Structure formats: structure tokens, C-alpha cells
Amino acid sequence: MEEEKKQERSYELRSEKVRSIVGQIPSSLIRYGITAIGMVLLCLFAVAYYLPYKQVYSGTATIHKTTTTPVDSTNITILLKFENKRPDKVKGQMICLQSPYRTFVGQIQDLSSVRDTLERQEALCRFKSADIKTVENQTVDFQITRTSGNLLQKMLGDI
16 A cells, blocks of 8 residues: 555656656746846855945043143043943054044043943043143044954854
8 A cells, every 4th residue: 555655656756747847948037047146146245255344333432631741642531431332342443533623533542341330431542632632621422433354254254
């Protein structure tokens, strides 16, 4: 009984209809369509490989009294309050402070991992003395842009 069922199934698999479908070459439209889709995917991967992946951290920075030094740049401790995500490694990264009148750039020397009760972190930064004097005792917006690898690495790393 079981042997008859096996023969019947194998006969169904080898029927004329099945052989004609399996043995048929796809039409040129299907072949070129598959090729076009493959080329588009290849182009997308190439673009993702060459696009840099940038992480942007933003928030508000509070600058307290600065010390006057005769040199053109100074180290100053400012309080950074990040909006939603915090960076893990920012030593040596550039920080842009955006006052209502202008934007100026400094470099982060160190970022404390300890936050105060207002969710602010102390950051030791180096700025030009003339620039930092213009925003003394103010709260301004800041932005830190960190480039890490390319978009393809980020996409494949999340999988």
C-alpha cells in the first residue's frame, strides 16, 4: 500500500506538465528583469560602501566664567546636556557652539562620565580665547559630529 503511494507521488512529480514547466527557459523579460534588479542592488551596496556614517550629538552647553590668558587658545570646562543620545568616545572630536550671532569650533579634550542632577556632563574643551569670551556666562546650542566607518558597515553591523 505504501509503495503504491510512493510510486504515485513520484509519478506526479514526473508528469508531462511538471517536466514542461521545469524544462522551460524563462522569457527574456524575466531574465533581463532579474539582471536589472541585481545591478540595482549592486549599485546600492556600492553607494552604501562609499557613504560615510556620521553620528550627530546635540544639546545645550553652559559656559561659565572664563579665565583670561595671554595665549590665543584656552582650555575651559563647559557643561553639556545631550538631547537624546550620548557619545561614548569623544576625546579629540570637534564641537561646534552655535550662539545667536555666530558659530565657532573647539576641540573636546575630555568628557566626564558623571552627570549632575540636571543631566549635564562636564567637558574639558579647547577654544580660541576671543571666541569663548563672546559666550561667557551663557547657554548655547552645541553639535558634535563623529564619523565612524561607512554606511554599509553600520548596516551589516546591526544584523
